[in-house]
Amino acid sequence: MRPPAPGPPSPSAPPGPLPPTLAPGRTFALVVGVERYAISPRWNLRGPARDALRFARWLTGPGEVPPANVALLLSPLDDPDRLDWQATPGLAALRSTYRPATEANVKAALLHELPERDGDLLWIFWAGHGYLGGRGQELMLPCADAHAGQILHLNLDSALRWWRTNRVTQRRFPLQAALVDACRVDAPRDARWNFGSVDYGGGASVPGRRQFCLYASRAGEAAQNDSERGAGRFTEALLRELGERTVSEGVSGLPAIARTIHGAFEDQRRRGVGWQLPQFVVNRDWDASPLLDDDLPGPPPPRAARLDQTGWDGLAELFEGRELPRCAYEAYAWAFKAAGCTTPVHTALPGDNLLDLAWDLDQRQGGRDAMPLAVPFVHFLADRARRGPGPGSGPGQGLDDAAWAAELARWVRATRERLALPVLRPAPAPARRTTLHVRLETPPGGEDGLLARMWVRGERTSHVWESEDRPVTMDAVRAELVRRLRLLDGPTGGGPHPEGDAYAGPERIEFHVPYELLEAEFDQWPVPRGPAGRTRPLGALYEVIVRSPQEREGSRGTWHAKWRLLCAQSGRDPASVHLVEDADVTDALGLRLGERPTPACVLGHVSAARTAGLLEAVLEAGVPVALWRRGGGTPARGLPALLAPEVDPDAPEAEPDVPDAPDVFALPARVRDARREAAGQQAEGADPLVLLWDDPDDTLDLRSLA
Numbered sequence: 019m020r021p022p023a024p025g026p027p028s029p030s031a032p033p034g035p036l037p038p039t040l041a042p043g044r045t046f047a048l049v050v051g052v053e054r055y056a057i058s059p060r061w062n063l064r065g066p067a068r069d070a071l072r073f074a075r076w077l078t079g080p081g082e083v084p085p086a087n088v089a090l091l092l093s094p095l096d097d098p099d100r101l102d103w104q105a106t107p108g109l110a111a112l113r114s115t116y117r118p119a120t121e122a123n124v125k126a127a128l129l130h131e132l133p134e135r136d137g138d139l140l141w142i143f144w145a146g147h148g149y150l151g152g153r154g155q156e157l158m159l160p161c162a163d164a165h166a167g168q169i170l171h172l173n174l175d176s177a178l179r180w181w182r183t184n185r186v187t188q189r190r191f192p193l194q195a196a197l198v199d200a201c202r203v204d205a206p207r208d209a210r211w212n213f214g215s216v217d218y219g220g221g222a223s224v225p226g227r228r229q230f231c232l233y234a235s236r237a238g239e240a241a242q243n244d245s246e247r248g249a250g251r252f253t254e255a256l257l258r259e260l261g262e263r264t265v266s267e268g269v270s271g272l273p274a275i276a277r278t279i280h281g282a283f284e285d286q287r288r289r290g291v292g293w294q295l296p297q298f299v300v301n302r303d304w305d306a307s308p309l310l311d312d313d314l315p316g317p318p319p320p321r322a323a324r325l326d327q328t329g330w331d332g333l334a335e336l337f338e339g340r341e342l343p344r345c346a347y348e349a350y351a352w353a354f355k356a357a358g359c360t361t362p363v364h365t366a367l368p369g370d371n372l373l374d375l376a377w378d379l380d381q382r383q384g385g386r387d388a389m390p391l392a393v394p395f396v397h398f399l400a401d402r403a404r405r406g407p408g409p410g411s412g413p414g415q416g417l418d419d420a421a422w423a424a425e426l427a428r429w430v431r432a433t434r435e436r437l438a439l440p441v442l443r444p445a446p447a448p449a450r451r452t453t454l455h456v457r458l459e460t461p462p463g464g465e466d467g468l469l470a471r472m473w474v475r476g477e478r479t480s481h482v483w484e485s486e487d488r489p490v491t492m493d494a495v496r497a498e499l500v501r502r503l504r505l506l507d508g509p510t511g512g513g514p515h516p517e518g519d520a521y522a523g524p525e526r527i528e529f530h531v532p533y534e535l536l537e538a539e540f541d542q543w544p545v546p547r548g549p550a551g552r553t554r555p556l557g558a559l560y561e562v563i564v565r566s567p568q569e570r571e572g573s574r575g576t577w578h579a580k581w582r583l584l585c586a587q588s589g590r591d592p593a594s595v596h597l598v599e600d601a602d603v604t605d606a607l608g609l610r611l612g613e614r615p616t617p618a619c620v621l622g623h624v625s626a627a628r629t630a631g632l633l634e635a636v637l638e639a640g641v642p643v644a645l646w647r648r649g650g651g652t653p654a655r656g657l658p659a660l661l662a663p664e665v666d667p668d669a670p671e672a673e674p675d676v677p678d679a680p681d682v683f684a685l686p687a688r689v690r691d692a693r694r695e696a697a698g699q700q701a702e703g704a705d706p707l708v709l710l711w712d713d714p715d716d717t718l719d720l721r722s723l724a
Contacts, residue, residue, distance in 0.1 A: 037138045037192055042082035044138040045265050046191075048128050049074045049088060050159075052119045052146035053095040057164045060662055066145035067094035069199060069253040071101055071109065073143045076257060078108025081265035085111035087135070089127035091119040093162035119146075121161040121170035128177055129218060133186045139269055140181070140194045144174070145250055148200030150237060151213055157233075158213055159200060166212075166656070173216040174198065182227050183220035195230045195272060199250040201240040202233060211592075232256075232276050255279045323388040323437065325380055332429045333392070336422075337372040344585035344715075345448075349398035350375055351588075354382075356394035356442060366591040372399075393433055394442055400426035401445035452476035452523065453716075454506065456499060457530040459568075461489045470495050472502060474524065475716065496543050499527075499556075503545065526561040526686060528711070533569050536633060537648050537708055540564065541693060557693040561686035563711035569637050570712070573612065576640030578714050580618040584642065589682030594618045595661060603631040608638030619682045621657040622646030633710075642713065643682060645689070648706035653692075660688040685709060 051070025055061035074090055077083040085108045094101060103113040117123045132140065149158045156175035164170045174196065180186075181194055205211055234241035234252030241252055259275040260268050268275075325333075343349075347367055359382070368378040379391035403423035433439070452474065459469045467489030473481045483498055507523035529540050541557025556562055570577050584594055596617035598607070603624060611617065620641050622632045626649050636644045645657055653659075661680040689709045 040138045040193070040266055040269070042265050043084060043087070044136070045077075045081070045083045045141070046087045046132055046135050046137045046139070047074075047077055047083065047089065047141035047143065048091070048124075048132060049077070049141070050091045050119050050124065050144045050146070052093050052160070052162050054093045055147070055160060055162060055164055057160075057166055057169065058659075058662075061147065061160075061164075062095055063147070064095055065250055066199070067092045067101065069145040069250050070143060071103075072253065072257055073197075074112060075106050075109050076260050076268075077141065077265065078112070079106045080260075080262045081268060083108075083265055085109075085115070087137070088112060089132060090116040091123050091127065092116050093119040118163075119161055120163040121172070122163075124161055124172050128172070129180065133181075133190075135190075137191055138193060139265070140191045142174075142194070142196040143199075144172070144197075145199040145253060148198065148202055148241075149205040149213070150202050151205035152215065155204075155237065157198070157200075157202060158205065158216075159198070169211060169213045171213060171216065173218070176216060176218045178229055178231070180218040180220040182223055182229065184224055185219075185221045186224070188224050192227055193230075193269065194228070195232075195269060197232050197256065199234045199241060199252040199256075202235050202237050203240055230272055232272070252279075255282060323390045323439075325376075325390050325392055325433070326437065328436065329390075329392070329429075329433050332432070333373065333376055333396070336396075336425055336429060337376070340372055341582065342367070342371065342586035343399065343402070344582060345399070345402045346372070346375065346586040347588035347590060349395050349402070350379070352398050352445065353379055353391045353393075353395040356397070357389040357391050359391075366593070367587055389439055389442075390433075390437070393430060393439060394445075396426050397430045397442050398445040400430060402448065405448065450476065451525050452506075453526045453528055454499075454502065454524040455528050455530060455718075456495065458495065458532070458535060460532055460534075465489050467491055468495065470498075472498070473718070474506065479718075492538075499543070500545055524560065526563065527556065528563050528565055530565045530567060530717075533566055533633070533637070536564050536566060536710065537629070538564075539648070539706075541707075555693065555697050557690060558697040561690045562693075563686055563689075563709045565710065565712050565717075566637065567712055567714070567717045570640065570714075573638060573640035574714075576612050576615075577642060577712070578640075579615045580640055581642045581712075581714050583615040584618040584682060589619075589684075590680055591616070592680055594682060595621065595658070595680045597621045597623060597658065598632055598635075599623045600625055600628045603628040603635070607631070608635035610639075611635055611641055612639030617641065619643040619680075619685075620645075621661075623652045623657065624650055626650030636710065642711070643685065644710040645685065646708055648708050653707075660685060660692065686711060 049070050051067040053063055053065070053067045070090070070092060074088055077088055078085050088108075090112045092098065092101075098113075098116075103109050117127075128142070144159050147160050149160070150156065151158055152173070156173055158169075159172045159174055161170045161172065178194070178196060181191070205213060234250065241250065256275070256279065259271075259278055263271065350367060367375060369375050376392040376395060379395055382391055400423050403419045403426060430442070434442070453476070455473050455475065457471045461467065461469055468485075468491075469487070470483075470485045470490055471481070472483040473479060482502055485494075503523070527540075529535075529538075531538065541555060541562040543556040544553035545556050545559055546552070547554040547559070583591075587594060593616040596611065596619070598620055600623075611620065618641060620632070620636055620643070622629070622644060624632050624646065629646060629650055632646060633644070645660070647653065658680075661682065661684075686709060689707050692707060
């Protein structure tokens with residue numbers, strides 16, 4: 019149950035730290051709500067504009083602040099006329115004065131217009147996305163006109179420093195309150211996220227000027243938004259506590275309001291109904307004494323039980339000399355789900371070895387079952403090590419180490435018994451797929467045609483066709499491929515069938531080809547579909563990728579290292595992706611790409627004249643994944659858009675704050691979908707995207723096809 023709100027102080031006798039002249043007419047505000055962002059539709063979110071309007075309604079309604087004192091900046095998703103402007107006369111007056119929430123309008127209001135007003139109290143209310151970055155992990159609030167080349171934003175920390183200086187006339191605005199309903203997650207370390215460097219400068223500090231900051235989340239955590247109701251959880255709680263208070267009552271009661279909101283959210287955590295709700299940080303009380311959430315009364319947030327020394331000693335032995343396994347990210351993320359607590363916002367692993375991951379898990383907040391998060395993490399590793407990789411496995415495939423699996427399982431069993439931990443549910447099985455492989459080689463004698471072989475990998479590997487020592491034409495290869503697909507896709511097909519399915523055709527077709535065939539139009543091969551001889555492009559029906567493992571001589575070490583790290587991070591580390599443009603394609607590009615295990619995925623925004631140089635550098639550097647356009651050029655939305663994770667309708671609303679987190683292992687399906695969309699719009703077939711996908715764990719060492 020939410021603790022009762024404290025009784026409001028008398029408006030005629032505000033607490034000592036507040037100026038006696040404080041009144042609605044001497045109160046000013048910047049109120050911002052950003053729902054629509056120019057950078058990408060994926061950034062859009064529903065709720066901030068309504069939240070900003072509701073806060074303005076409190077200011078101009080019960081707060082009695084004149085509408086002329088409020089700078090309202092809104093960039094709503096819907097038509098502004100659909101917002102509730104008639105709720106109060108004050109909002110009706112703001113209807114004709116509000117402006118879009120662009121960077122220019124924010125700077126004009128906050129750094130030019132408001133400082134010129136003669137007031138005692140400044141409110142800053144912001145609802146939208148938020149990121150921490152820069153040298154001091156400052157809070158950056160993107161504006162509506164943020165775009166890919168420059169994420170225009172308000173640097174709130176720099177702005178608050180500016181407002182404490184004599185850039186604002188000394189006798190003005192002794193009180194300043196900033197209320198921010200936004201995430202405070204780290205900005206991704208990715209060149210595509212260009213926030214630039216923003217510092218508004220300032221002058222000499224003015225003694226006695228006080229600031230009160232209340233954020234919807236701790237540093238590194240996400241704030242939640244209720245998309246169905248179009249409201250931020252923080253704003254809902256804040257406005258509930260402000261209620262019918264006047265502006266004087268509201269500002270004097272802010273410390274108590276912050277404590278009450280904090281208590282309400284902590285109560286939900288204790289009752290197990292709010293594991294993913296935000297926490298609060300308040301920097302200072304009005305009397306300048308610290309007011310941090312750790313200082314507030316009541317029990318601390320629930321923490322997971324910690325490992326004991328015996329457990330750590332065992333992990334040190336089990337993890338010694340072990341590189342990050344391919345399923346490291348999957349194991350790390352599943353540990354939170356298994357323990358019933360919040361999964362971190364960030365998608366990259368917090369360390370580069372298994373002990374670092376276990377230590378990070380041991381420091382995290384836990385769920386209701388008091389399960390040390392390292393235990394389900396090790397449980398997952400044991401399951402994958404026991405299963406082994408197996409053909410047709412996904413990126414988080416097993417480890418193929420039965421002895422290590424047994425040791426891990428013994429550690430989990432002993433730790434559970436020693437610490438009296440609850441039973442762990444089984445780890446999820448790795449995803450399986452059926453793939454048809456087509457290998458093409460140039461005849462060693464230089465004859466016309468190609469040597470070809472096909473095999474299918476699913477639950478087992480089956481060789482299905484070979485040209486032997488007779489070179490065949492590309493048309494013959496296509497005809498045989500169509501015939502094999504017809505057999506594999508039918509209920510009497512000869513391909514491997516996953517257990518429980520009546521039959522299952524291939525999802526992916528992989529062409530193993532020499533360098534000179536990397537841009538062959540395999541994805542546009544016509545495949546019969548439907549009546550009257552109708553055909554569809556191969557790449558619109560299947561995930562079609564090209565491979566060139568035989569061109570990896572001299573780069574096998576970096577090739578394997580890059581793929582191993584890509585798998586360990588489940589393809590979600592921004593550092594694994596690198597964008598290459600024409601100016602980057604030099605003789606030294608291969609050396610630069612091969613210096614470190616990252617990048618492992620290259621996106622080529624290059625012209626036709628630079629494509630050959632790009633591919634040579636990719637193969638020289640051992641980069642396993644590359645995406646470019648056949649014939650050069652850049653798609654309208656750019657190739658990075660294909661890396662953006664799909665929106666999960668059941669995911670918490672905080673997830674859009676990491677809209678461009680990469681999802682490399684989704685690329686084959688995303689490229690197929692792009693080809694399907696283009697095939698529906700163009701008579702000539704699919705979009706000319708080419709995806710190089712060289713998985714060193716799924717390469718058969720075969721004798722020469724000759």
